[in-house]
Amino acid sequence: MSIKLPHPDATALLPPPLQARFAHQWARYLERHDGDAVLSPDLPDSLPRVWALSDFVAESCIQSSALMRMLIADDALVAADRAGKLKARVHDALGGVEEEAAFMRAIRECRRREMVRIAWRDLAGAADLAETLADLSELADWLIEAALAFAEDALAPRFGRPADGQRLIVLALGKLGGGELNFSSDVDLIFAYASPGQTDGRQSLDHQAYFTRLAQRLIRYLAEATADGQVWRVDMRLRPFGDDGPLVTHAASMEHYYAAHGREWERYAWIKARVAAGDHAAGERLLATLRPFVYRRYLDYGVFESLREMKAMINRESEKRGEHVDLKRSPGGIREIEFIGQGFQLIRAGRDRGLQHRGIRETLARLADRDLLPRWAERELQSAYVYLRQAENRLQMQADQQTHRLPEDALGRLRLAWSMGCEDWPSFRAVLDEQMRGVHEHFERMFASPQLEAGGAGDDGLARAWREGDEAALRTLLAADGYEETEAGAAAEHLAALANAPATRTLTETARQRLAQLVPLLVRAAVTLPAPARTLARALTLIQAMAGRSVYLALLVESPLALSQLVRLCAASPWIAEQLARMPLLLDELLDPRSLYAPPEREGLARExxxxxxxxxxxxxxxxxxxxxxxxxxxxxxxAAADVTGALPLMRVSDQLTWIAEVILDRVLAVAGHQLAARHGPPWLAGEDREAGFGIVAYGKLGGIELGYGSDLDVVFLYESGTGEQLTRGERPIDNAVYFARLAQRVIHLLGTYTSAGTLYEIDIRLRPSGASGLLVSSLDAFSLYQQDQAWVWEHQALVRARFIAGAPSVASGFAAIRERTLCRERAPAALRREVREMRERMWRTLGSRDPVQFDLKKDPGGIADIEFLVQYNVLLHARAHPALVRYTDNIRLLQALAEAGVMDPADAALLTDAYKAYRDRTHALTLQAMPAVVPSDEVAGLRAAVGRLWEAQLGEEGAAP
Structure with missing residues (x-):
């Protein structure tokens, strides 16, 4: 018979096999629902396309004309759901159902109705991937919640409910946990409960028994196949101990399980864990307790090997299934994209909580934002993920079947190709193959084994000789690798010493295997540098210090770039090697040479x-x-890395070290103030009705913007005071002076307390008014009076280099005025010269080396201290006539200012500048070589003599009067 097709133009766009398929389905619909032909004018234009592509949609509509009518009447196929609309439809469909059989039928009908809507919008091109995945995941959440609520109601007449009000915790993992559920997926669930107890019913049950019964009912409501189908297959194999474990686990037992028995693949699975239904608050607490298991606080590069093994297992399973292309598991499939994103998460998200995200697309974007993934790679992976997931969904929408394999029948292939915008199967396969090839290349780049790629046959022999501690064999192999005879002997001795060390013998087998993998890589990297045996010895000392934490060994094995930077820095500086050994977390910085050798400026430091x-x-x-x-x-x-490689000049080294201290002090002061104000309220100036200010003034090297590696911080704490009683404004007010003393103590505590990560800075507060006998903090008024009436000349010398660095602007301006007033006061030249000279002589007698062969760059006559004293003397003597001299605190610019003011001969200023830079440059270099700031006297004899002549001319006992 002749059948009138709706929308003939839309039908004509389909290829003949799909036209025929739609005509067949439409005929069945008319035959079953004869009177509904009148609907034709209202049918959507997309109907021929959708029915031709999905037997699931067509069969669902053929079975229920009411479903067709509802979809059209609600405009469900035209507009995306508004927030809360899906929840409301689920509630309307299931809310009044009381009988179990009726509920089982209703929840399946509800699921089918929503799945038809989702599939229709997707196949019609009305919904993008994000909408489709979000709708599928939200639907699962609400149906699981509805099934749980019905199960609770069903058990309540007999057993009651938990007396403490808790509910079952339903955790979703996998695609549902990530909010990325595919069309015909299982749902991976884990059930837990918060605490032991009893139900309050007439037949009381303990919580384990109650929640187990509840979970069994929930699974049956969702997974039991009835005449109306299933809601979802439920996979419980991810729970503790898998199929052998209890169906429901007490939260404390779950925490113990993962701490004691958790495996790498379980960490991977738990990245996507989310509370899908039940007791959300308790579920979030449980997830928080398990976060340290999933995300390690250190960089866990051991993940690479685990993921390689997991992927190899998946590949072996795929091979057993034959040559079929699997959109999920085949090379370049969805699983490899997830491995890339989640591999980074397992490695880094313990230290960067911004990477603790369940969705793979957002994770990839965040990796690119952090330069962990090149932006072009992220774009390619995002594009491939969208294409593969759309193909997966549209394949499953054909018959609502859980499959990831490409179809083999002609109609299935045409449907998939057409749904993906391709004219035919070869066109689709060309696009798909290109996408999967790109994904697999990214996967291989990330998960390739560097030690296997870079190594050779000699690596196995070297690793074996090292494990056996065979020094002779090591020497032979090292010589074959390019080490000269003496270098090979020394290097072999260092390697054998490490192998035979008691600490190495007690390592876990995993750590020893990783160390054996690392040794050949270290040997090969060191031989390319000068003095390879010495470089190798430094690197091995570092390796031995961190070997107990094998994840750091894994980092170096997995990252040839990090290893090469490590060896390069060990060759350049034993001090850097010591810092890395003391804090192996710093190995992370070696992964990106772009940032390693380009330290950020002050604003960048503050942002970081x-x-x-x-x-x-x-x-x-x-x-x-x-x-x-x-x-x-x-x-x-x-x-230090930029310093030893020459990427930073001397002045920038000190600037960088000073900026680091400044941003840390600024943050520490803010945190300490917040903590104290939360307890006592802010300090208040009653007379001025405003908050009293507090600030930190830097002296010495910090004040002079000349900080060195390992320098102490010389600081003074100042605050604003008023008249009368000054109290904080809080529930527990205290006197402002007490508040500020506690604030200073808290700052010192945060900076100076020794932790597992060491100390931040040693704090020296002896330059405060009255020194060690003075108050910890001073008001601006008291500080001004002290500088005016009681301070020694040497304290005014120190004030030349003093600089406000953190705190209230009002304190900054107050201090600046006091400093300028003090430094610009009139002074008696002879008395000033005498006092400055005598102070320097006392320092030399106390601290100088008195060694005619060696010269202490900092303390001996003609060195750094003499230059600093000359600058301070001239500033104090001439600032009254030349106030511009108090503008700067660093010696280089002060020397320039003295020359510009005509106070100092420009040639003398240039000489002192050159000497000061040379001394400091040498000091930095010696620090990085873990050596004291002492050189042979003849090395700087010329500079020392020149500085000495200027000292004698200006500050010598018989020096000319200025």
Whole structure:
């Protein structure tokens, strides 16, 4: 018979086999629902396309004309759901159902109705991938919640409910956990409960028994196949101990399981864990307790080997299934994209909580934002993920079957190709193959085994000789690798010593295997540098210090770039090697040479510190102190790396080290103030009705912007005071002076307390008014009076280099006025010369080396201290006539200012500048070689003599009067 097709133009666009398929389905619909032909004018234009592509949609509509009518009447096929609309439809469909059989039927009908809507919009091109995955995941959440609520109601008449009000915790993992459920997926669930107890019913059950019964009902409601189908297949194999474990686990038992028995693949699975239904608050607490299991606090590069093994297992399973292309598991499939993103998460998200995200697309974007993944690679992976997931969904939408294999029948292939915008199967396969090839190349680049790629046959022999501690064999193999005879002997001795060390013998087998993998890589990297045996010895000392934490060995094995930077820095500086050994977390900085040798300026440092502390609560003092110390160590390492490689000039080295201290002090003061104000309220100036200010003044090298590696911080604490009683404004007010003393103590505590990450800075507060006998903090008024009436000349000398660095602007301006007034006061030249000279002589007698062969760059006559005293003397003597001299605090610009003011001969200023730079440059270099700031006297004899002549001319006992 002749059948009138709706929308003949839309039908004509389909290829003949799909036209025929649609005509067949439409005929069946008319035959079953004869009177519904009148619907034709209202049918959507997409109907021929969707029915031709999906038997599931067509059969569902053929079975129920009411479904067709509802979809059209609600405009469900035209517009995306508004927030809450899906929840409302689920509630309307299931809310009034009381009988179990009726509920089982209703929940399946609800699922089918929504799945038809989702499939129709997707196949019609009305919904993008994000909408489709979100709708599928939300639907699963609400149906699981509805099934749980019905199960609770069903058990309540007999057993009651938990007396403490808790509910079952339903955790979703896998695609549902990530909010990325595919069309015909299983749902991976884990059930838990918060605490032991009893139900309050007439037949009371303990919580384990109650929640087990509840979970069994929930699974049956979802997974039992009835005449109306299933809601979802439920996979419980991811729970603790798998199929052998209890169906429901007490939260504390779950925490113990993962701490004691958790495996790498379980960490991978738990990345996507989410509370899907039940007791959300308890579920979130449980997830928080398990977060340290999933995300390690260190860089866990051991993940690479685990993921390689997992992928190899998946590949072996795929091979057993034959040559079929699997969109999920085949090389270049969806699983490899997830491995790339989640591999980075397992490695890094413990230290960067911004990477703790369940969705793979957002994870890839965040990796690119952090330069962990090149932006072009992220774009390619995002594009491939969208294409593969759309293909997966549209394949499953054909018959609502869980499959990831490409179809083999002609109609299935044409449907998939057409649904993906391709004219035929070869066109689709060309696009698909290109996408999967690109994904697999990215996967191989990330997960390739560097030691296998870079190594050779000699590596196995070298690793074996090292494990056996065979020094003779090591010497022979090292010589074959390019080590000269003496270098080979020394290097073999170092390697054998490491192999035979008691600490190495007690390592776990995993650590020893990784160390054996690392040894050939280290040997090969060191031989390319000067003095390879010495370089290797430094690197091995570092390796031995961290060998107990095999994840750091894995990092170096997995990252040839990090290994090469490590060896390069060990060759350049034993001090850097010591810092890395003390804090192996710093190995992370070696992964990106772009940032390693380009330390950020002050604004960049402030941004990086804010990012590092973004998720650390101010009241978590332990974590705050550790993060601050890690930040400082990482930034100082960057400065040192740039220094030893010549990427930073001397002045920038000191600038960088000073900026690091400044941003840390600024943040520490802010945190300490927040903590104290939360307890006592802000300090208040009653007479001025405003908050009283507090600030930190830097002296010495910090004040002079001349900080060195390992320098102490000389600081003074100042605050604003008023008249009368001055109290904080809080629930527990205290006197302002007490508040500020506690604030200073807290700052010192945060900076100076020794933790597992060391100390931030040693704090020297002896330059405060009256020194060690004085108050910890001073008001601006008291500080002004002290400088005016009681301070010694040497304290005014120190004030030349003093600089406000953190705190309230009002304190900054107050201090600046006091400093300028003090430094610009009139002074008696002879008395000033005498006091400055005598102070320097006392210093030399106390601290000088008195060694005619060696010269202490800092303390001996003609060295750094003499130049500093000459500058300070001239500033104090001439600032009254030349106020511009108080503008700067660093010696280089002060010397320039003295020359510009005509106070100092420009040639003399240039000489002192050159000498000062040379001394400091040499001091930095010696520090990086882990050596004291002492050189042979003849090395700098000319500079020392020139500085000495200027000293004698201006400050010598018989020197001419200025």
């Amino acid at each position: 510190l804010s990012a590092a502390l973004a998720e650390v609560p101010d009241d978590d003092v332990e974590q705050l102190m550790d993060r601050l110390r890690q930040f400082k160590a990482a930034q100082v390492l960057k400065v």
